[in-house]
Amino acid sequence: MNINLIESQAVEFKQIWKDEYLKTICAFANSEGGVLYIGLNDAAVVLGIENIEELIEILPNKINNRLGLVVDIFQKNLENKNYLEIKVNKTYAPISHNGKFYIRSGSNTIELNGGNLTNFLLKKYGKTWDDVVEERFTLDEIDLKTIEKFKKLAKDRVPDIINEDNLEELLRKLNLYEGNYLKRAAILLFSKNPQQYYIQSHSKIGRFLSETDIQSSDIVEGNLINQVDMILDILRLKYLKAYISYEGVHRREKLEYPYEALREAVINALIHRDYTNTSNLQIRVYDDKLVLYNGATLNPEVPIEKFDKPHQSKPFNPTMASVFYKCGFIENWGKGTINIINECLEYGLPKPTFEYEWEAVRTTFYKRVDRKTINVGINVGVNVGVNVGVNEIYEYIKQNQPIRAKAISNYFPQITQRTIERYIKQLKDENKIEFRGIPKTGGYFAK
Known part of the structure; x- marks a missing residue:
């Protein structure tokens, strides 16, 4: 007969006692506690x-x-068969076995090493990597231009920051000091040369013809506040095509991916990077997709499967995340990935994907390749589908219903918004489509 339990994060079964099971007890203590049963099979x-x-x-x-x-050990009996129940409580100090540290991951006991071990120990002592001081770093190494840029960006959320002329006092208000020393977050956010301390803190952008054939590349260095703008400028000016259209005399330019979604993805990557990981942020631009690889250690409370659903905010570098929020780089806590998805869907693009492998988050943007376009140069695309008419709009609505007018316009950047609206009105007058739902959330359906 069996007991009504299954192996899990907090439950493990063993038939006999072996001293190697001290690892399991160690892992329970370093995680959320658990129970080890001796005398049961799997x-x-x-x-x-x-x-x-x-x-x-x-x-x-x-x-x-x-x-x-000190653990609780109980003798249990079921149908005249004795077994042991060893209850282990969570500890707030790290526990090691033979000099090694273990935690539970699902129903497995795993050994920690490298960056995972560093982050585990910091967390046990109430610290995160970006909150640790760097005694070698001084105020003289702060980039004052970046400070002024931050003050202008932060004036809406921290109105009094614009008048703070004392550099040390400003950094203390941002929680970037501990005692007399600046924290690692200050180096990454405001240093003139953060790569002097953390060489892996640069970013790379490359155009790939295949997974192994690279056509061109750029390295982006400097502090993270400046890296955000530099990365996006390089992508926009060198790596991404732009679709050109005209509304009257006004020239409209649309990137092949939504700018706001790219910006959100870049900011998320820089904030959530595990800077103990020796890899850097990589942005790979292909003919049909754009991929961000970012070394990261995921919080078990926010697994990769939840990235496309509403979830709580658990920034890996909370001190840096707080500064990014104050300067307006982060709009909504815990909604970054949702915003990326919605921006792409509104743009008429497929839903981006989020994957986790080899200690890295991979974010993939996909573009539609079925448009009839001709591209001029590496960064400018001129759409020649000028013959797209009301029938093509109707077919697109049928294939993507429900859909909003903005998404239709984004999918056909060569057509003006006014023309899209005229086509929609014509289709409604012909009783071919109808709008269902309320204005903010509804969309057009084909009849």
């Missing part, structure tokens, strides 16, 4: 153990001596 069937009295005698001391933990 299906939770009670097999029983014969030397239960001996284990009850020796295990408390062994666990205490080897791990420094």
Whole structure:
């Protein structure tokens, strides 16, 4: 007979005791606590153990001596078969076994190393990587032009910041000091040369003809506040095509991807990067997609599967995220990925995807390649689909219903907004389409 449990983050079954299971107890303590059962198989069937009295005698001391933990051990019985229940509480100090640290990930016990170990230890002591001081860094290394730029950007959310002329006092207000030392966040946000301290903090942009064939590339260095604008300027001027249209005498230019979505993705990547990871932010531009690779350690409370759903904000670098919010780079906490998706859909593009592999988040933007276009140069696209008429608009609505007028206009950038509206009115008058729902959330349907 089995007990009514399954193996999970907080439950593990073992048939007999082995000292290697001290790793499991260590992992429970370093995670959220858990229960280790001895005398059960993987299906939770009670097999029983014969030397239960001996284990009850020796295990408390062994666990205490080897791990420094005091655990609760209970003798259980089911259908005359004895088994042990070892309850482990979460600890607030890190626990090691033979000099190594373990945590639970799902129903597995994993060893921490590298950046994951560093971040685990910082978290146990109530710190994040960006909140640690860097004793070598001084005020003289702060870029004053970036400070002035920040003050102008932040005047709406922190109105009194524009009048703060004392550099040290300003940085203290931003929580970038601890005692007499500046924090790592100050280096990445405002340093003249942050790569002197963290060489991996630069970004790369490249145009790829295939996964291995690169045509051109750029390296973006400097502090993160400046990197945001530099990355977007390089993408816009060198790597991305722009569709040109005219409304009367006014020239309209639209990038092949929505600018606001790209901006949100770049800012998210810079804020959530795991800067203990030796890789840098990479932006790869292909003929049919744009991919951002960003070294990151995901918070278990916000797995990659939740990126396309409303979720709470858990910034990996909260000190930096706070500064980015104050200067208007972040508009809504926890809605960055949702905004990216909505911007792309409104633009008439496929839904972007978010994946996590090899300790990196991969964000992929897709563009439609079925438009009849001719491209002039690497950064300017002139759409020649001038023959698109009301029938093409009707077919597009049929294939993408419900759809809003803005999304139709974004999909056909060569057609003016006024013409789109005229086509929609014609289709409504001909009783071919109808608008369903309320103005803010509804859309057009084909009849």
